[in-house]
Amino acid sequence: MITTTRPDVDYKGNYTQTQAAKALGVDRHTIARYVKKGYLKCKVRRFDQKTVIPGSEILKLWGGMCI
Numbered sequence: 925m926i927t928t929t930r931p932d933v934d935y936k937g938n939y940t941q942t943q944a945a946k947a948l949g950v951d952r953h954t955i956a957r958y959v960k961k962g963y964l965k966c967k968v969r970r971f972d973q974k975t976v977i978p979g980s981e982i983l984k985l986w987g988g989m990c991i
Contacts, residue, residue, distance in 0.1 A: 925947070925950075926948050926949060926950060926985075926989045927947075927948060927949035927986075928987060929982065930959055930983075930986065931947035931948055931986055932947065933947050933979040933982050933983065934979045935979050935980050935983060936978075936979060936980070937978070937979040938967070938969070938976035938977070938979070939976060939977050939978075939979060939982065940974065940975075940976060940977075941955045941956060941959075941975065941977065944982050947982055948982065948985070950985060955977070955987055958985065959975075959977070963966045963969075963985055964977055964981050964982070964985055965977075965978070965981050966978075966981075
């Protein structure tokens with residue numbers, strides 16, 4: 925269940941799946957499922973090839989699920 929309080933993320937920031945999961949109060953595997961199903965859009969950082977989720981996507985998902 926996603927947290928009912930607004931996640932403490934920067935709208936313009938980028939977050940790993942683990943950080944996004946902590947902000948939303950869910951498991952990181954749940955975040956991976958959300959990405960796979962298209963609920964969250966992710967990007968790949970060029971310098972280290974890590975998958976990151978924009979803060980705007982985290983807030984959009986939270987707003988759609990909680991409001």
